[in-house]
Amino acid sequence: MNAVVEEHHDHDHKPTGIGRWLFSTNHKDIGSMYLWFAFTMFFIGGALALLIRAELFQPGMQIVEPEFFNQLTTLHGLIMVFGVIMPAFVGLANWQLPMMIGAPDMALPRMNNWSFWLLPAAFGLLLASLVMSIMGLGSAPNFGWTFYAPLSTTYGPDSTDYFIFSVHLMGISSVMGAINVIATIMNLRAPGMTYMKMPIFVWTWFITAYLLIAVMPVLAGVVTMMLTDRNFGTSFFDAAGGGDPVMFQHVFWFFGHPEVYIMILPAFGIVSSIVPTFSRKPLFGYSSMVYATASIAFLSFIVWAHHMFTVGMPVAGELFFMYSTMLIAIPTGVKVFNWISTMWRGALTFETPMLFAIAFIFLFTMGGFTGLMLCIAPADFQYHDTYFVVAHFHYVLVTGAAFSIMAAVYFWLPKWTGNMYDEKLGKLHFWLTCISANVLFFPMHFVGLAGMPRRIPDYALQFAEFNQIASVGAFVFGFSQLIFLYVVIKCVRGGEKATDKVWEGAHGLEFDLPSPAPFHSYTTPPVVK
Amino acid sequence: MRAVTRPLGLVCLLLASSPTLAEYQLNLEPGVTITSQNAYDIHQIVMWICVVIGIVVYGVMTYSILTHTKARGHKPATFDDNLTVEILWTVIPVLILIGMAIPATSALLAMEDVSDSDMSIKVTGYQWKWHYDYVGEDVSFFSNMNTPMEQIKNLEAKGENYLLEVDNKIVVPVDQKIRFLFTSNDVIHAWWVPAFGVKKDAIPGYINESWARIDEPGIYRGQCAELCGANHGFMPIVVEAKSEEDYLAWLGEKKTAQAAAAESGNKVWTMDELMAHGETAYNTSCAACHQVGGEGLPNVFPGIKGSAIATGDVAKHIDVVVNGVAGTGMQAFGAQLNDADLAAIITYERNAWGNNAGDMVQPSEIKAAR
Known part of the structure; x- marks a missing residue:
C-alpha cells in the first residue's frame, strides 16, 4: 500500500515553490495554511492580551492610554474569534474531512483556495489599522469586538471602514468554506457511509457549516448597515435619524449566538474523536451526540437576546430568552455525560491529546455552569458586562475551543507529518497551559462577582489582588505556547516514525491511510461496511 | 472542580501572607x-x-x-x-x-415592576459623566469622577475610593420606591450600582426604567457597565441614601445653590474670576479629552493649546463649545453647562497654556449666542 501510494505521489502535479501555496487546490496544503495562519494570529492576538494583562497587573495607568486599551481589547477579541478559532477549525476540516469520509479532496478545491487567501487580506486590513494607530496616524477599532452602535457608527474612528471591509472579507471566506464543507460531505462520502455512519467530527462540522451559512450573511448585513450609516447618510442605528441602536444588538446577536456554537461544535467533534481512541472503547451514544449537536444548533437561533437582558426588553421577552437559554443545558449535558460514559470502564491512557480532551471536558463544563448561571435573568443583571462574563466565555473559548484545537493538533499531527511529536514536551505544554489557564481565568469569576466591569483599563483597589494573579497566569499561559510552537516545528521536521494507525485505539478511515497521508487522500473510495 | 481550584488554591496560599487578604471578595x-x-x-x-x-x-x-x-x-x-x-x-x-x-x-x-413609585430620577449618560434630574423638583446636575489624574498616573498614593468617587453624588431617601429613568446623550452607557441590583442600559433615543427601595442609609458606589469610549472606566456612580428629613434638607440646599448659580450668569465677571472659575470648570468638563494641559490626545482628541480656534475668532470658539461639532466627539456643551461656566471655560481656553488671546467672554455673550 505504502509503496503504491509513494509511486503515485511522484506523479502528482504538485507545483513547487511559492506557487504550491498561492495556487494550491489541495485540501492538505490549504488546511496547513489555515492552521499556520491561525497559529500566527494566536500569537498576535495573544500579544495584545498580554499587553492588556500587563496594564491590569496593578491599579493605575502604567503602560497604555485608555483609548489604546480599548483598541487592544477590540482587536484581541476580533483576532481570537475570527482569526484563530474559526480558521483553525476550517484548517482541521480541510485536513480531516476528505480523509475521514474517504474522499480524494474537498469538493470545490478552487473555492477552497480563494476562501483561504481572503483571510490574509481581511486581517491585513484589520491589522493595518493597528499599525497606523501605533504609528500615530489614527485610532484602530476601539468599540469592542461586539462593535455596538452608535459607538462604532457615529462615534467610530476612521479605521471603522477598514474594519467593516475586513469583516466582509472574513464573512465571504467563511461562507465559501462552509459551502465547501457541505458539498464535500454530501457528495464525496465513501460508498456505504450513510449519514448516521459518519464520524462525529464530520457531523459536527456539517452542522457548523449550516450555522455559518445562516448567520455570516447576517453579520455582513449589520456591517453593511454600519457602512451606509457612516458614509451614505442612512440612520439604521442612529436614534436622531429615526433609527434604533438596540436593533443593532438584536441583529448582531442573531449572528453572535450561533457564532458561539460555530466556535464550539467542531470542538465537540474533536473531543468525541479523541476520548474513544484513548479509552479504547466506542463513543457512547453516537446518535444522541448527533441529535444533541443538532438541538444545540437549533436552539442557538432562539436565544440571542440573553446577551441583552439589560437593554430594557419587555418582561415577556426576558422570560422567553431565559427559558430558551436554559434548554441548551440539556443537550450540552447529554454530551458531557456521553463523554464520561465513554471513558467509564475503558482502558484509559493519557497521551497529550487525551490530556487536552479531558481538560476540555472538565473546564468546558465549568464554562457551562457559569453559562447556566448567566442565563438566569434576575441574576444576570448583576453579572452582565462584568469579569464574570469574561471568565465564562474564556472558559468556553480558551479551555474549550482552543484546548480542543490543541488536542486535535497533537492527535492528528503524526498522521499529517508521518512523525510522532515529542510526548515529553507535549505533556509539559499541557500542564503549563492547563494550570496557567486556570490561574488566569478562575480569579476573573471573583472580581466579576465583586463588581468589576469588563473593558475597563483601570480599576478600584479592591480588585487588585485577583487581577494580579490573573496577570501572572496570563504570562505563563502566553509563553507556554512557545513550547507548542516548538513541538509542532520539531514534529514537522522529523522524529520517530508514526505507524499508519498512529494510536493503539484509533478508528476511522484517516487511520487506514499511510502516515504521512498521501497528497490526494483516497483516490479510490474505500467501502464502508 | 478539584483540577480547577487546586492551582488557584496554591496561588492563594502563596499570597496568604499578604496583609490585604481581607480584600479578596469572592462572591x-x-x-x-x-x-x-x-x-x-x-x-x-x-x-x-x-x-x-x-x-x-x-x-x-x-x-x-x-x-x-x-x-x-x-x-x-x-x-x-x-x-x-x-x-x-x-x-x-x-x-x-x-x-x-x-x-x-x-x-x-x-x-421589572416599576409601578407605584414614590419619586423619579432621570439619569442621562454622557461621555463620560452622568447627569441626574430629580423629576418635578427642579434639581439637576452633572456628576463627574473626581479622582485626581495624579493618582491615576501613579504620581501620588491612591485614595480609598480610587476611581469610585465623584464631585456631585446623588442623594436619595431610604424606604421609598425610587424609579430611575435612563437615557443617553451620545453612546450607550449602563448605570450599575451592585448594592441595588440595578443595572440598566442608558440608550440614546430610549427611556429605560428600573427601581430601588433602599433599606439602609449609606454610601453606595457603582460604575458604567457598557463600553462607551475612551473613559468608560472613569465614570463612576455614587449614591448616598439618607433618612427622609435629611434628604429633604439636602434637596432644599441643592435648589438654593442652583438658583444662585443661575443668577451668576447675570453679573459681569472680572478676568481673574473667569480664569479661576474657568480652570475648575475646564478640568471637570473638558480635561477628560483635551487634557489638563490642553494638549489633547494626538489623532484622537485635538489639542486646544495653540489651536486656531482658541486663538482666533471668539464667535467661532463660542459656537464650537456651545453647539459642538457634528460627527465628532465634541459635544454641544450649551445643553450641559450654564452661561457662567461656558464663559469661564472659553476665557480660560483662550488665555491658558500660552494661548494669550487676551480677550474675555462674559456670560451675557453666551446667552446671546445660544
Whole structure:
C-alpha cells in the first residue's frame, strides 16, 4: 500500500515553490495554511492580551492610554474569534474531512483556495489599522469586538471602514468554506457511509457549516448597515435619524449566538474523536451526540437576546430568552455525560491529546455552569458586562475551543507529518497551559462577582489582588505556547516514525491511510461496511 | 472542580501572607434592596446546584480516570448505548431546570415592576459623566469622577475610593420606591450600582426604567457597565441614601445653590474670576479629552493649546463649545453647562497654556449666542 501510494505521489502535479501555496487546490496544503495562519494570529492576538494583562497587573495607568486599551481589547477579541478559532477549525476540516469520509479532496478545491487567501487580506486590513494607530496616524477599532452602535457608527474612528471591509472579507471566506464543507460531505462520502455512519467530527462540522451559512450573511448585513450609516447618510442605528441602536444588538446577536456554537461544535467533534481512541472503547451514544449537536444548533437561533437582558426588553421577552437559554443545558449535558460514559470502564491512557480532551471536558463544563448561571435573568443583571462574563466565555473559548484545537493538533499531527511529536514536551505544554489557564481565568469569576466591569483599563483597589494573579497566569499561559510552537516545528521536521494507525485505539478511515497521508487522500473510495 | 481550584488554591496560599487578604471578595454581595437580595438568593441557589452537579460529574470522571486505566490493566468494556441512563440524564436536568426557573421567574417579575413609585430620577449618560434630574423638583446636575489624574498616573498614593468617587453624588431617601429613568446623550452607557441590583442600559433615543427601595442609609458606589469610549472606566456612580428629613434638607440646599448659580450668569465677571472659575470648570468638563494641559490626545482628541480656534475668532470658539461639532466627539456643551461656566471655560481656553488671546467672554455673550 505504502509503496503504491509513494509511486503515485511522484506523479502528482504538485507545483513547487511559492506557487504550491498561492495556487494550491489541495485540501492538505490549504488546511496547513489555515492552521499556520491561525497559529500566527494566536500569537498576535495573544500579544495584545498580554499587553492588556500587563496594564491590569496593578491599579493605575502604567503602560497604555485608555483609548489604546480599548483598541487592544477590540482587536484581541476580533483576532481570537475570527482569526484563530474559526480558521483553525476550517484548517482541521480541510485536513480531516476528505480523509475521514474517504474522499480524494474537498469538493470545490478552487473555492477552497480563494476562501483561504481572503483571510490574509481581511486581517491585513484589520491589522493595518493597528499599525497606523501605533504609528500615530489614527485610532484602530476601539468599540469592542461586539462593535455596538452608535459607538462604532457615529462615534467610530476612521479605521471603522477598514474594519467593516475586513469583516466582509472574513464573512465571504467563511461562507465559501462552509459551502465547501457541505458539498464535500454530501457528495464525496465513501460508498456505504450513510449519514448516521459518519464520524462525529464530520457531523459536527456539517452542522457548523449550516450555522455559518445562516448567520455570516447576517453579520455582513449589520456591517453593511454600519457602512451606509457612516458614509451614505442612512440612520439604521442612529436614534436622531429615526433609527434604533438596540436593533443593532438584536441583529448582531442573531449572528453572535450561533457564532458561539460555530466556535464550539467542531470542538465537540474533536473531543468525541479523541476520548474513544484513548479509552479504547466506542463513543457512547453516537446518535444522541448527533441529535444533541443538532438541538444545540437549533436552539442557538432562539436565544440571542440573553446577551441583552439589560437593554430594557419587555418582561415577556426576558422570560422567553431565559427559558430558551436554559434548554441548551440539556443537550450540552447529554454530551458531557456521553463523554464520561465513554471513558467509564475503558482502558484509559493519557497521551497529550487525551490530556487536552479531558481538560476540555472538565473546564468546558465549568464554562457551562457559569453559562447556566448567566442565563438566569434576575441574576444576570448583576453579572452582565462584568469579569464574570469574561471568565465564562474564556472558559468556553480558551479551555474549550482552543484546548480542543490543541488536542486535535497533537492527535492528528503524526498522521499529517508521518512523525510522532515529542510526548515529553507535549505533556509539559499541557500542564503549563492547563494550570496557567486556570490561574488566569478562575480569579476573573471573583472580581466579576465583586463588581468589576469588563473593558475597563483601570480599576478600584479592591480588585487588585485577583487581577494580579490573573496577570501572572496570563504570562505563563502566553509563553507556554512557545513550547507548542516548538513541538509542532520539531514534529514537522522529523522524529520517530508514526505507524499508519498512529494510536493503539484509533478508528476511522484517516487511520487506514499511510502516515504521512498521501497528497490526494483516497483516490479510490474505500467501502464502508 | 478539584483540577480547577487546586492551582488557584496554591496561588492563594502563596499570597496568604499578604496583609490585604481581607480584600479578596469572592462572591456577589447581597446588597440593600429587595432586587439585589433576590439576585443574590437565586445566584446562591443556582451556584450551589452547579457545585453539586459538578461534584457528581467530576467525581465520576475522576474515578474513571484513576481506576479504568490501561496502566492498571483494566480491560475496556464494549457498551456504547444505554437507553435508561440516557432518558434519566435528560429528564433529571429538565426537572432541575424547572426548579431554577420558578424562583427566577418570580424574582424577574418583581424587579421589572416599576409601578407605584414614590419619586423619579432621570439619569442621562454622557461621555463620560452622568447627569441626574430629580423629576418635578427642579434639581439637576452633572456628576463627574473626581479622582485626581495624579493618582491615576501613579504620581501620588491612591485614595480609598480610587476611581469610585465623584464631585456631585446623588442623594436619595431610604424606604421609598425610587424609579430611575435612563437615557443617553451620545453612546450607550449602563448605570450599575451592585448594592441595588440595578443595572440598566442608558440608550440614546430610549427611556429605560428600573427601581430601588433602599433599606439602609449609606454610601453606595457603582460604575458604567457598557463600553462607551475612551473613559468608560472613569465614570463612576455614587449614591448616598439618607433618612427622609435629611434628604429633604439636602434637596432644599441643592435648589438654593442652583438658583444662585443661575443668577451668576447675570453679573459681569472680572478676568481673574473667569480664569479661576474657568480652570475648575475646564478640568471637570473638558480635561477628560483635551487634557489638563490642553494638549489633547494626538489623532484622537485635538489639542486646544495653540489651536486656531482658541486663538482666533471668539464667535467661532463660542459656537464650537456651545453647539459642538457634528460627527465628532465634541459635544454641544450649551445643553450641559450654564452661561457662567461656558464663559469661564472659553476665557480660560483662550488665555491658558500660552494661548494669550487676551480677550474675555462674559456670560451675557453666551446667552446671546445660544
